[in-house]
Amino acid sequence: MALVLIRKIDVMTGEIADIEEDIELPEIALTAPSEISDRQFFQQCAILGLINEVEALAAVSTGTMPAAMAAFVETLPSEEQFAARMTIQGATVFHRDHPLVPAFGAAWQMDDAELDALWRAASVL
Structure with missing residues (x-):
């Protein structure tokens, strides 16, 4: 359930009424x-501060692994x-289900939800 504010406007009178209702959100x-x-x-690792921007650029341009x-x-x-x-140095695609990903997450104290969030955020860059 979520409390939402519904604004109703009477088109005949112009009267405005704000109503709060609990509704079920999917x-x-x-x-x-x-x-x-x-x-x-x-790029997303740099945005999150896991590596710096110079390292991110070097990783994609020369394959240099961030420190x-x-x-x-x-x-x-x-x-x-x-x-x-x-x-890390040679992949052109990183798979979320790769066996290295959980160890990578653990190294940065990231749980599965945070790793999923990294993949989601990166996917729209």
Whole structure:
């Protein structure tokens, strides 16, 4: 339920009446897109302050990994680091369901809802 203000205007008299009513609002499921481009990903990371703008530009133009992301990769088990570097530096599309995403989120204290929000915001850039 949500309290909404309804403004009614009598077209004959011009009288205005404000009425508050509780109405049932439908739930809207906000799903994250399944993929975003590398540009969208790095730009949104810069907007959120996870990396800076210079690092975001370097990531998309030369594939240079931002320092914070390089530090994140170093926290992964050694056998996963090469694949993580290849993904972060070489991907042209970032998939929301990629196995690296939950670890990325954990490194920045982001839960699933916050990761979904990152993907949604990035998708409209």
